[in-house]
Amino acid sequence: MFSGKNPTHPLLFFLTLSLLTLYALHHRHRHPISSPSSPAASLFLSSGSNSTVAAYLRQLTLHPHLAGTPLSLSTALYVLNHFRSLGLPAHTSNFSALLSYPSHSSLSAHFTNGSIFNFTLSEPARNDVVPPYHAYSPSGAAHAPAVFLNCGRERDYLALAASGVDVRGCVGLLRRGCGLSRHEAVANAAALGVAAVLMYTEGGFKEGVERGTVMEGLGDPLSPGGERLEEGDPRVVRRFPGVPSMPVSEAAAERILGSLEGARMPLEWRESFGTGSRRFWGVGPGPTMLNFTYQGEQKKETIHNVFAVIKGSEEADRYVLLGNHRDAWTYGAVDPNSGTAALLDIARRFSLLMRSGWSPRRTIILCSWDAEEFGMIGSTEWVEQNLLNLGSKAVAYFNVDCAVQGPGLFVSATPQLDDLFVEVTKQVKDPDSENEYVYERWVAANRGVNQIQRLSRVDSDFAPFLQHAGVASIDLYFGIDFPAYHTAFDSYDWMMNFGDPLFHRHVTVAGIWGLVALRLADDPILPFNYISYATELQKYKNVLSTMLGESISLDPITAAIQEFTTAAYETDEEIKKLRVDGSKDVSTLLRRGALNDRLMLAERGFLDPEGLPGRQWLKHLIYGPCGDTESKIEFFPGIADGISEHRKRGGEEAKIRHEIWRVSRAIQRAASALRDNRRYSQHGRVCSNPNQI
Numbered sequence: 001m002f003s004g005k006n007p008t009h010p011l012l013f014f015l016t017l018s019l020l021t022l023y024a025l026h027h028r029h030r031h032p033i034s035s036p037s038s039p040a041a042s043l044f045l046s047s048g049s050n051s052t053v054a055a056y057l058r059q060l061t062l063h064p065h066l067a068g069t070p071l072s073l074s075t076a077l078y079v080l081n082h083f084r085s086l087g088l089p090a091h092t093s094n095f096s097a098l099l100s101y102p103s104h105s106s107l108s109a110h111f112t113n114g115s116i117f118n119f120t121l122s123e124p125a126r127n128d129v130v131p132p133y134h135a136y137s138p139s140g141a142a143h144a145p146a147v148f149l150n151c152g153r154e155r156d157y158l159a160l161a162a163s164g165v166d167v168r169g170c171v172g173l174l175r176r177g178c179g180l181s182r183h184e185a186v187a188n189a190a191a192l193g194v195a196a197v198l199m200y201t202e203g204g205f206k207e208g209v210e211r212g213t214v215m216e217g218l219g220d221p222l223s224p225g226g227e228r229l230e231e232g233d234p235r236v237v238r239r240f241p242g243v244p245s246m247p248v249s250e251a252a253a254e255r256i257l258g259s260l261e262g263a264r265m266p267l268e269w270r271e272s273f274g275t276g277s278r279r280f281w282g283v284g285p286g287p288t289m290l291n292f293t294y295q296g297e298q299k300k301e302t303i304h305n306v307f308a309v310i311k312g313s314e315e316a317d318r319y320v321l322l323g324n325h326r327d328a329w330t331y332g333a334v335d336p337n338s339g340t341a342a343l344l345d346i347a348r349r350f351s352l353l354m355r356s357g358w359s360p361r362r363t364i365i366l367c368s369w370d371a372e373e374f375g376m377i378g379s380t381e382w383v384e385q386n387l388l389n390l391g392s393k394a395v396a397y398f399n400v401d402c403a404v405q406g407p408g409l410f411v412s413a414t415p416q417l418d419d420l421f422v423e424v425t426k427q428v429k430d431p432d433s434e435n436e437y438v439y440e441r442w443v444a445a446n447r448g449v450n451q452i453q454r455l456s457r458v459d460s461d462f463a464p465f466l467q468h469a470g471v472a473s474i475d476l477y478f479g480i481d482f483p484a485y486h487t488a489f490d491s492y493d494w495m496m497n498f499g500d501p502l503f504h505r506h507v508t509v510a511g512i513w514g515l516v517a518l519r520l521a522d523d524p525i526l527p528f529n530y531i532s533y534a535t536e537l538q539k540y541k542n543v544l545s546t547m548l549g550e551s552i553s554l555d556p557i558t559a560a561i562q563e564f565t566t567a568a569y570e571t572d573e574e575i576k577k578l579r580v581d582g583s584k585d586v587s588t589l590l591r592r593g594a595l596n597d598r599l600m601l602a603e604r605g606f607l608d609p610e611g612l613p614g615r616q617w618l619k620h621l622i623y624g625p626c627g628d629t630e631s632k633i634e635f636f637p638g639i640a641d642g643i644s645e646h647r648k649r650g651g652e653e654a655k656i657r658h659e660i661w662r663v664s665r666a667i668q669r670a671a672s673a674l675r676d677n678r679r680y681s682q683h684g685r686v687c688s689n690p691n692q693i
């Protein structure tokens with residue numbers, strides 16, 4: 001996973017924990033909010049084991065397992081053998097991908113008093129992990145004055161220019177965050193003539209260094225969208241930033257920052273440092289000179305996706321996919337192997353269910369991805385290779401990357417899965433209070449609402465499934481931040497001491513993940529509710545309409561949402577009728593099959609073959625990342641980009657109108673996929689309805 005991180009203070013965490021324990025003691029005799037839907041679900045729930053999950057995590061994190069390395073292959077084999085030892089059919093799917101590794105780096109500061117400081121770029125007492133680096137950074141060197149660039153947003157450069165600071169030729173020091181990806185931050189700096197970039201992360205361990213990729217986009221750079229390119233092809237090279245960069249520790253960054261003079265730091269930036277701000281006044285350039293060297297190499301290496309397939313007994317050609325990446329920058333106890341440990345435990349519990357006579361109605365596929373950290377490479381290559389199959393057969397994809405970073409549930413989903421997710425959280429015990437269900441604490445933490453985020457981000461393996469293939473998706477984690485993110489401190493010890501000492505949160509994640517999968521795999525009618533989707537779309541339209549005022553008409557979207565809403569309500573009626581109709585005659589089965597297909601395929605309607613403007617690979621027009629990272633809109637990315645450009649340059653009304661038209665067409669496509677285009681006669685014969693094609 002890659003994103004900006006803030007720490008949870010351990011003291012605060014323990015205080016919260018004690019308060020919650022007290023609270024739990026007052027609420028002893030509580031009944032379940034709702035009970036599991038089937039014997040399989042009950043058995044699944046009762047078979048969780050924290051010591052087993054802990055043992056899996058211990059095994060997975062014994063050594064670092066960076067993608068493309070021999071130790072990474074041994075972790076893949078561990079997962080494969082685990083699946084096989086449980087009697088689950090398992091296989092690997094390998095790809096050759098262009099990965100990137102460091103060979104040499106150095107950094108020294110030359111201060112005005114004549115002293116020279118050589119920074120230690122590795123982390124203390126961790127010799128077996130890869131030195132901190134930015135994957136796909138070009139090699140290079142610079143000897144130049146240091147300048148502070150804040151987060152590297154457009155407005156940060158405007159503030160610097162207003163103070164008369166010329167960043168050209170300097171070594172830029174960047175604070176990671178403000179919603180920019182590493183690639184965007186480095187690319188912005190390069191575009192303005194910065195010679196090399198140092199990047200640090202606030203709030204983690206002072207000596208920890210956050211590794212990460214600076215490649216743009218997803219998947220193997222040599223095979224974008226399935227095409228095969230050569231190394232050195234301009235289409236490959238343009239995905240890497242034009243100047244070298246590397247990450248440094250917060251301690252190193254503060255040493256440089258404390259020595260800068262020149263223009264005064266804007267108040268807004270200083271405030272973001274909190275109480276320590278008084279230490280940092282200048283942004284440079286200089287007088288401190290930095291001597292920067294980074295040498296890296298790009299290598300084609302084999303990556304290994306591992307799968308366990310539990311074949312469906314009635315609808316084998318419908319797939320419910322659970323996925324987590326396995327590769328890690330270092331030991332990966334949180335990112336991603338807390339998720340891997342949970343996935344391995346789900347496999348164990350499913351095999352237990354199978355021995356008790358259960359087999360799923362639909363096929364369940366457990367996916368263990370490789371090379372996510374380099375840019376979702378394993379999952380993206382697999383999705384591209386299986387695009388047609390997934391398009392016609394994938395019911396839903398449920399991703400868990402960092403299963404446990406700390407306390408508290410955080411979830412994102414496509415809206416038709418909201419109800420299912422909420423129902424399941426009412427059946428799984430909360431890990432942090434003895435007598436509550438996940439649902440209760442989740443809602444209490446969000447002022448009485450079940451807060452489900454949407455999936456416009458591109459920070460884990462759900463992105464190719466939803467944004468390229470249009471598969472309904474969920475992404476789940478416990479805890480929002482952890483200080484060891486992408487550092488050598490992301491180890492089993494940290495998990496045992498801080499993240500999840502009793503491994504109860506791991507068991508809860510596995511419980512939710514597995515129960516959702518059981519419902520998706522076993523419910524005769526898919527547990528999808530498109531009324532939630534209609535409500536969300538209406539919300540987005542209202543936000544847009546406030547933003548655009550009278551200037552641009554949203555009538556096409558209004559009409560399309562109306563059509564979609566009608567289809568969603570009609571489908572809901574149909575679901576209710578078919579649910580009570582328990583008969584197994586051919587006509588009922590046919591109608592149920594057709595209904596399930598419509599429920600599955602409606603999400604694909606939001607895809608557009610042209611994709612987002614300038615980013616054709618991203619095909620989903622409702623959810624996707626905005627090109628403008630400072631845009632606050634988290635839906636309709638094409639429209640959002642049009643609005644951003646219009647605000648900056650003006651004269652983009654036609655573009656906005658065009659994007660509005662494309663979004664309304666997408667909503668119409670989804671509505672027509674969802675709508676029942678056939679009518680059934682009393683005798684169950686399927687008749688076509690000429691009015692609705």
Ligand SMILES: [Zn+2]
Nearest residue numbers: 001335336401
């Ligand atoms: Zn991750």
